[in-house]
Amino acid sequence: MLAARPDEELDRGSALPDLRKPPITKLQLVKYAGASGDYNLIHTDDETARSVGLEGVIAHGMLSMAFLGEYLCWLAGPESVRRLSVRFNEMVRPGDILTCRGRVKERTMRDAVVQLQLEVWAENQRAERVTIGEAEVDIT
Amino acid sequence: MDQPPALSRDLIGRESEVVLFEVERGAIRKFAEAVQDQTPQSLRGDIAPPTFPTTFRMTIPGLTFDLARVLHGAQEYRYERPLRAGDRVRCRLRVADVYQRTGRLGEMTFLILAMDGTDESGSPIFTGKTTAILR
Numbered sequence: 555m556l557a558a559r560p561d562e563e564l565d566r567g568s569a570l571p572d573l574r575k576p577p578i579t580k581l582q583l584v585k586y587a588g589a590s591g592d593y594n595l596i597h598t599d600d601e602t603a604r605s606v607g608l609e610g611v612i613a614h615g616m617l618s619m620a621f622l623g624e625y626l627c628w629l630a631g632p633e634s635v636r637r638l639s640v641r642f643n644e645m646v647r648p649g650d651i652l653t654c655r656g657r658v659k660e661r662t663m664r665d666a667v668v669q670l671q672l673e674v675w676a677e678n679q680r681a682e683r684v685t686i687g688e689a690e691v692d693i694t
Numbered sequence: 695m696d697q698p699p700a701l702s703r704d705l706i707g708r709e710s711e712v713v714l715f716e717v718e719r720g721a722i723r724k725f726a727e728a729v730q731d732q733t734p735q736s737l738r739g740d741i742a743p744p745t746f747p748t749t750f751r752m753t754i755p756g757l758t759f760d761l762a763r764v765l766h767g768a769q770e771y772r773y774e775r776p777l778r779a780g781d782r783v784r785c786r787l788r789v790a791d792v793y794q795r796t797g798r799l800g801e802m803t804f805l806i807l808a809m810d811g812t813d814e815s816g817s818p819i820f821t822g823k824t825t826a827i828l829r
Contacts, residue, residue: 576730585728589721591751594761606762615766616748617729623744624731632733632741632776639770639823 556630556670556693564670564693570656573625578613580648586617608645615642618652618676618685625654625674630691636669640687644678652676652684659688668693701759701803701828703792710752710787715811717742719779725749742777745769747811747822752787759805759828767804768825774818783811783819790823803828 556564583597592614595602600610619640626635646652656674663669669692676685719739726736726743735741777783791806809822 582728582730585724589725589728590748592748594764596762602762616745616769619769620725620729620731620743620745624729624733624736626744627731627733627736632735632744635744635773635776637770637772638744639768641768642766 556691564658564668565661566658568658570629570658570672570674573621573628573654575621575652575654577651578617578646578648580611583611583613583617583648586614586620590614590616592616609647611648613646613648613650615646615685618642618646619687621652621654621676622674622685622687622689625656626672626689626691629656629672630670630693634691634693635689636692637690638674638687639689640685642684643686644682644684646678646684650684651679656689666694700794700801701757701792701805705754705757705789705792708754708756708789710754710785712784712786713750713752715750715783715785717746717777717779717781717783721749722746722779739779742779744771744773744776746777747771747785747809747820750783750785750809750811752785752809754787754789754807757789763829765827765829766824767827768823770823771820772822773820777811777819781819782814784814784816785809785811799829 603611660671672689675683677683722742723739736743788808790808805826807824811819
C-alpha cells in the first residue's frame, strides 16, 4: 500500500490509513493462548483474573502487538518489516475494539531503499492508546 | 499469600539452552487465524506474522516467578527477514537486566529478556527484547 503512494505524500508527519480490528472476544483469547503458547490464566480464566485484583480476563498484550504487526504488513508488505517496538500502556478487555493507527516520523534513503520510521499505536473505542510503538519499514 | 523472593541481579547473563524451532505452516495459519490477521501470505501459512517469535518458548535455569503477578511492559522485535514455513530457527533467551523501581503500584522488579534467532548457519533472522514487570 505504501509502495503505491508517491514519495512526497509519505514525508514526516503523514498520517497512515487506519486498520480497524473486529471486537476482541474471550474465544479469541483462548485461541491466541493456544496459538502463542502463552497460557497465563489471567487471559482466559475470570476466576484467576479476579484473584489478582482484575475485574475479569484481560487480553494478552502481545495480541495488540500482533495487530500492529498485521498493520505493518498491510501498510508495507510482510517482507518490509524491519522493527516493531511497543509499550503496553492500558489493559484490553473482551468487547474492546482496537484500531491501528500511525504516522510517518521520518523518511530516509539508504542504498536505493526508502526507510520509513513510523509512530504506530492501537487505540480502543474510547480513543485511549492502549499499545504504543515505533516501527521501521523498507519501501523498495 | 507468600510472595516469592524478588529476582536477584545475579541472574543477569544467565541463558537458556539453544533450542531449535521449526516454523510449521499449520502453526503460522493457527496464529494468523487467532489474531484475525488478514495478511494473505500468513493466512496461507507461507510467511509468519511479525510477532510469531513469541511462540518460541524457552526457560532459563533459576528464573522462576508467579505468572499471575507479571505484567508485560514492553516488547521489541528487529528483523533481518520474515520467518517462513520450513525455517529451522536456533533460539536463545538471556537475562539482559534485572532492576528494582518504586512506582505507583509500590516496589516493582523489572526483568529484561533478550532473545535471538538465527538460521542453522548462524545468520541472524531476528532479535527480541521483553520488558516484564513483577509486582
